[in-house]
Amino acid sequence: MxxxxxxxxxxxxxxxxxxxxxxxxxxxxxxxxxxxxxxxxxxLVHDGVAANQVILISHIYNTTGKGWSGAQIQTGYAELRAIPGVIAVSAGSPLPMVSGWYDSDSIFSSNGKHKANAAIYVGSNLVNALGLKLVAGRNFSPSELVDATMQNEGGLNTDAPVILTHAIAQRLFPDTNPLGQQVRVGSKHPSYHTVVGVVGHLLRNDLNSANQPAVGNVLLVPGRFIDFPAIEYAVRADPNALPAVLKSIPVALRRAFPSNDATAHSRPRIATFEAARAAFFHGxxxxxxxxxxxxxxxxxxxxxxxxxxxxxxxxxxxxxxxxxxxxxxxxxxxxxxxxxxxxxxxxxxxxxxxxxxxxxxxxxxxxxxxxxxxxxxxxxxxxxxxxxxxxxxxxxxxxxxxxxxxxxxxxx
Amino acid sequence: MKRYYLQLALRGLLRHRTQTLLIIVTMAIGIASCMTAYTILNALMADPIAHGSRHLYLVSMDSQPLPKPGDHSAVSSSPTLLKLRDAQALVDARKAVRQTYLAIADVNASTITGGAHDSSVLTWLTSAQAIAMFGIPLRHGRTWTAAESVARAPVAIIDEHLSRKLFGVADGVGRSLRLNGHVFRVIGVMANWRYRRQFFDLEQLYFLPGTQFPIFLPTQSALAASIGPIHPGICEHSSHAYAFGSSKVGDCYWLETWVQLDTPKQVVAYRRYLLDYAMQQHAAGRFQRAPKVALHGMNAWVAQNNGVPSSAPINLWLSLAFLALCMVNVTGLLLARFLRGSHEVAVRRTLGATRAGVFAQHLIEAGGVSLLGGALAVPLTLFGLWLVRQQQIGYASVAHLNLPMFIALFAVSVGVGLIVGVLPAWRASTLSPALQVKTN
Structure with a gap:
């Protein structure tokens, strides 16, 4: 030395x-x-969505100054559901990987002890249409669907039940079973929502440096859209039928949403979940x-x-x-x-x-x-x-x- | 003497070819990474418009209604968006040097016969002075007059690119085109203009840098042809909220008003005028909120709302640190090389070469290596920028090398070469000749 x-x-x-x-x-x-x-x-985080089965249709805009009526959105659902090979369909807003807009807020546990920021996805049948795996509890029952309008903030101002991802469930209820517990969304919504299920994984669509550690925090709300000016759908199909389903979707959409001169130019984007994911993560x-x-x-x-x-x-x-x-x-x-x-x-x-x-x-x-x-x-x-x-x-x-x-x- | 040094330097370079190559490549990678990061950052921090934005201001006036009690869904007020009625009043008053309002629409443009060229085109809904105010070069024809705007005349200004696409000629003045099915007449053709950084509609819409807006329409004429803004902003009747592309925007806040004010005095006077206007409207019961006005300078507004993505400066710092590492590295390698040749130096010194001469000779050798490194950095930088452009990330399209950058690159490489050369050259020149000759 x-x-x-x-x-x-x-x-x-x-x-x-x-x-x-x-x-x-x-x-x-x-x-x-x-x-x-x-x-x-x-x-590297598991996105929770069934591989090679899901197609996302983002943003069918209504440019007439009014929203799509509940009946029109339901027709869209029926047309898509009728395509051979389709297993499940859900209208949704927003959807993962297609970042049209974000809805995220602080979620509080009912005892007020814990809070976590999460993205909120509203949809009629998202668990099935995205092929999410329930790790606890159950899916929403049809009777639990609430009307989701612009006025009630997509169903958040109701007492609709919710499904949490495992990630946020652990943050909000670290010591108790989350099933049957209640959560509150944001500080301005007075209503409480009962947790009926927990899904394994799902990613939020509003990633930024602040919420990165909470990338898997998502809250699902069962909503039936009424008078929404922009609607998105998730379609799950048999993996073998996927290419055929991709081709049939534009036709089904044209039948469901007849184009006037204003809608003609706002063509919705139709992409497999994998393609949307690749584009979302490109940067x-x-x-x-x-x-x-x-x-x-x-x-x-x-x-x-x-x-x-x-x-x-x-x-x-x-x-x-x-x-x-x-x-x-x-x-x-x-x-x-x-x-x-x-x-x-x-x-x-x-x-x-x-x-x-x-x-x-x-x-x-x-x-x-x-x-x-x-x-x-x-x-x-x-x-x-x-x-x-x-x-x-x-x-x-x-x-x-x-x-x-x-x-x-x-x-x- | 200088030539002799150059010869010696060249011989030195050729003697250790692998090492020389290593030094050159290390230098080049360091300089190229820095230049790539700096070019991108520089483009991202540029003045929003080439014409200069120093005298341009965005009007802010709190004209939106108060939220109804118990209404949780009310969005907070964005006072930079005005109703057409108020924006028109400000433009008509002509209290600024120039004034215009604007919003963005997305229209379907085709030739009169339709068919072949049927595509969605981004359009400015604006008023006549926009062209002059934002310094957009008008190649042919003219802008519309106030009378045409009032009369809702179906006239349009398009850019040369669209003119070629639709009509096959750059000067499409006098031709007609179909926008969302309605016939418009081309009265002016502008250059293919691009803003450098988006400055308008920042609170509502985000366009990628380099996005083109090939059509300018008088707002009233567009509305009369059912062409409305992509985003109608905030509307008093919430059923109209989120009415994408609708032309029924009478009760919506959707237009930005920009004014040109050349002197501080004009700014003060204009703010006074705005406050008077807001107070009148408040007194008349139209504006519910207390009168509050402001003028945002374009640069400050853009910096605040369309900030440079933080990855750009971080990448520059990272590459600067990397360049420093490369420089230390090259210094070490040069030092090793010069000291290896120390017996040769000793012989030259004993034969009468001065200390300064030895220093100069080695500095020339170091400078030569770094010049070569700088030369290699040029294609590497171009390659780096090309790589960035291949990515579908927000700022990819701004990544171009321009002449000032090119000159800066060479200045940097020569500077770097001298810095890394000084220490080894000095060390070589201070070798004691007697000792070296003896030990060898």
Whole structure:
């Protein structure tokens, strides 16, 4: 240890450059990984919707200045339901993955102890039409459907029962069985809703950095739409019949919603859930690619940098190595010496880098909507750079270990 | 002497080809990532319109009704949206240098015979001074007159692109087209204009950057042909709320009013005028809320409502840190290379080369490497921007490299080259010749 520190003191430039590289790499790596995790997390959450079965029809607008009547919406339902191969249909608003608009609010448990923010999906038969899996309780019964109008905020101003996702049920009722409990939506709606069921997974359609940790918080309300100016449908079909159903949907919609000159140009978007999901997450996926390539390039550049520097520094000390070998040092001693030296430099760099990472994160938090850097990224970054340092030093150190003792004598 | 140094530098570069390549690539990646992030951020922070937005203001006037007691569904007031009646009154009063109101519609445009070109086109419902106020170049014809607007004349201004598409010629003045089935006559053709950042309708609609609005219509004429705004804003009769595309918007708050005021004095005077107007209406019982008016400067309004997505500056900071890493890296590699050649330096020094000469020689070598890195950064930046444009993310289309950016890129790479070169060059020049010659 002592001779190593002495070497650092005598040749300051090389070790300083290595330490700086490692410090910068640690700081970048920790922050990039944290940003990466944020973008990636929602992509990895199970969306709960039956795979390869669901088609979403988004936004059939009524442009005459009035809403679609309950009868028209029901006709749309019947036409879609009648397509061969269709298993279930539901009118809904909003629907997951198609972000026409959002409806989200704070949900309170009836005892007022717990609250959580959730997206609210209203629909006539969403559990079946999206193929959601109930993990507790039951689906809504037909008699529980309430009228959902613009005036009663899509049924929220009624005492309709609700179904929660497992994620929000756990937040609101951590110690009790959520079934039979009551929730209140927002602070301005006076009515209470009884929880009749819990579904495993479902994603909200209003993802942003604030509600990201609550990505699976959704509340389902059984609503029959009346006088709604824009309506959406979810259609679940037999996976084999899906292509045929996709083709039949426009025809069914034209029959149900006869076009006047104003509706002709607002064609609804019809897409499989998978396609809608891919489009919804496109920006996120792009960011994930960007950040992972940044991470990778940072690691490569650091590796090359340390390798180049150490290679030179070891070469410079060939004579000393020869002397040490001549005085009885084994090959493994030489190898260990350079590995330990690298470990020391890396540790110094990592310590500096962690401090810088926290500093950068604090600064970013003050200026942009960036969450706090989770402390777990510091050890991850540290281990990554320790390993990287050892990897970079391995080649030069092995070369040094092969230096024959005679080198010392020859050079002198 | 300079030539000799250049020769030495070139020989140095060629001697360690792999390492030289490594240094160049490292530099290039660092510079390119920074330039890509900076180009995007710069485009996102640009002035909303090319013409300049310094003297343009959005009118804010609290004219919406108070919520009915017990009505939970009432949306909070957005005072920048006015009824047609009030917007028209402000425009007709001509108290500002220029004034106009606007809203966005989505219409079906085709030739008179219909058929081939039948497509949905975004349209500004506006008034006559919009063209002049937002600096939109009018290529042929004219804008409509106040008389035409009052008479609800079916006239339209279209852009060159749409004119070519519909009529096959850039100058479509005098031709007719069908909008949602109603015949309109083209009286003016404007350039294919795009705003840089959306400034209008920010509270209601969001358009991707680069979205084009190829048709401008007089608002009254459009309404007369049942063309209404995509989003009617807030309506007094809630049955009309969310009446997408409806032209029955008499009791809706849906128009933004923009004014041009060139001096601070004019701003003060106009605010006074607005307050007077609001007070009159309040006294007459039309405005229920207490008179409250404001003028929002376009830049401030856009910054507030259409802020730069936070990922853009974060990416720039990330890439700056990355560039710093690359620079430290290159400094190290250059240092290693220069010190490896230290016996050569020693020989030159003993033969009479000055310390400054050795320093210059190495700095030239470092500068050469970074220039090459900068040159390689150009295609890499273009590639980076191309990659960004391939993504269907909001700001993808603004990602273009322009001349000032290009020059900045070269300045950056030369600067970076000098910075990374100074330390190793200095270290090489301070080597003691006697010691080096002896040890080797």
């Amino acid at each position: 002592q001779p190593m520190l002495k070497t650092f003191r005598r040749h300051r430039l090389m070790p300083t450059l290595v330490v700086m590289q490692i410090a910068l790499a640690t700081a970048i790596l920790c922050n990039a990984l944290s940003l990466l995790q944020q973008r990636l997390a929602p992509l 996120r996926r792009a960011a994930v690619w960007l950040l992972s390539s940044v991470t990778l390039v940072v690691l490569i550049v650091t590796l090359i940098g340390i390798m180049g520097l150490t290679g030179f520094w070891v070469q410079q000390r060939t004579r000393q190595i020869g002397v040490r070998r001549a005085l009885g040092a084994r090959r493994v001693d030489i190898l260990r010496y350079f590995q330990t030296e690298n470990l020391l430099l890396a540790t110094a760099g990592i310590a500096l880098g962690c401090a810088a990472a926290i500093g950068i994160n604090v600064w970013l938090m003050a200026h942009y909507a960036v969450p706090r850097l989770p402390i777990v990224y510091l050890p991850i970054g540290a281990v990554a750079l320790w390993l990287l340092g050892q990897l970079a030093v391995l080649g030069p150190a092995l070369r040094a270990a092969r230096v024959p003792p005679t080198t010392a004598m020859r050079a002198a």
